[in-house]
Amino acid sequence: MIDGIFDVVGAAGPRTFFEHLTTATLSHGYLFTGPQGSGKKTFARALGRSLLCVTPKRTLLGWCGTCSGCTRIEAGTHPDFYFAEGQLKIGDRDGGGFHETEETTARDLVRQLSLHSYAGGKRVFVLGDADFTREAANALLKFFEEPPAAVVLIVTTNALGRVLPTIRSRLVEVTFPLLSEDEIVRILGRHGIAGDDALRAASIANGSATRALAYLIEGEGATRDAAVEWFFAAAQGGEADASGWATRPTLEAGLETVKTLARDWIALGLGGSVPLLARDQRARLEELPAREPAAFVRMLSAIGDAERIARTNVSPPLVADLVRMALAPSSR
Numbered sequence: 001m002i003d004g005i006f007d008v009v010g011a012a013g014p015r016t017f018f019e020h021l022t023t024a025t026l027s028h029g030y031l032f033t034g035p036q037g038s039g040k041k042t043f044a045r046a047l048g049r050s051l052l053c054v055t056p057k058r059t060l061l062g063w064c065g066t067c068s069g070c071t072r073i074e075a076g077t078h079p080d081f082y083f084a085e086g087q088l089k090i091g092d093r094d095g096g097g098f099h100e101t102e103e104t105t106a107r108d109l110v111r112q113l114s115l116h117s118y119a120g121g122k123r124v125f126v127l128g129d130a131d132f133t134r135e136a137a138n139a140l141l142k143f144f145e146e147p148p149a150a151v152v153l154i155v156t157t158n159a160l161g162r163v164l165p166t167i168r169s170r171l172v173e174v175t176f177p178l179l180s181e182d183e184i185v186r187i188l189g190r191h192g193i194a195g196d197d198a199l200r201a202a203s204i205a206n207g208s209a210t211r212a213l214a215y216l217i218e219g220e221g222a223t224r225d226a227a228v229e230w231f232f233a234a235a236q237g238g239e240a241d242a243s244g245w246a247t248r249p250t251l252e253a254g255l256e257t258v259k260t261l262a263r264d265w266i267a268l269g270l271g272g273s274v275p276l277l278a279r280d281q282r283a284r285l286e287e288l289p290a291r292e293p294a295a296f297v298r299m300l301s302a303i304g305d306a307e308r309i310a311r312t313n314v315s316p317p318l319v320a321d322l323v324r325m326a327l328a329p330s331s332r
């Protein structure tokens, strides 16, 4: 039961978890984990908004939408709501200061954390997709030693291994599952995307609203289409033109598509009724002849290699060619 507005799609587990908390049982730090695009930052914002709404409510989650707290959150001007994304840096220790960049610095954060609430209530800090340098982590640990009572810190990550154990152990972990296709369609609807476009994007988004939006808005649809055509040409040993996806800005997304298709091909080759990730390509995948298990293993290994090399300066067409050789029928 939620008193007020809480318009977050999906995240049933986290929602239930916080529904059972009160301001008295709320911890000072949470770690939201789960795949990219599963709604961690959206939920963190909504939780922050719930905590900063000043209208009395019977539940922890939920906000009124009209009070001074809600209005300021909506306008992005709430002095007790701090939202930062990406790497937390800290500069040279002997330099006495930190790098003057746009990036969040840990010292700035720690200083902010030590301030009192402007509005007299809680202060909420969200560190989205947090990536701590070791020094930044150490600076933050000072906060954990004596966390101020009214502060709630929410860290989100899709790479749990990159959160230092010393930080992780001080946060309460909340896991976000992949979104269902229905949930992605509902989220796309809020972005004004409906109908066949929304259904198609949701069906190929592998449970990630971020990926569905990227596909529709950021032109990743063209990258995917090019990678799909390339994949089937390569798998049949034909002329495979990689120019539509093997470029620096699109290489990662293109390889992701190729990997998804290769996995589905292998899944079909192993038989059974496994759910495919690229369901829209099922008919074409079924037409591809199955390979020996060893060939499938080589294929996945080559794609893994390609993903690693893609992060270096090797030219994207060369990366694509490495994968093409592993996909080709003559591959031994």
Ligand SMILES: [Zn+2]
Binding pocket: 052, 053, 054, 055, 063, 064, 065, 066, 067, 068, 069, 070, 071
């Ligand atoms: Zn309110």
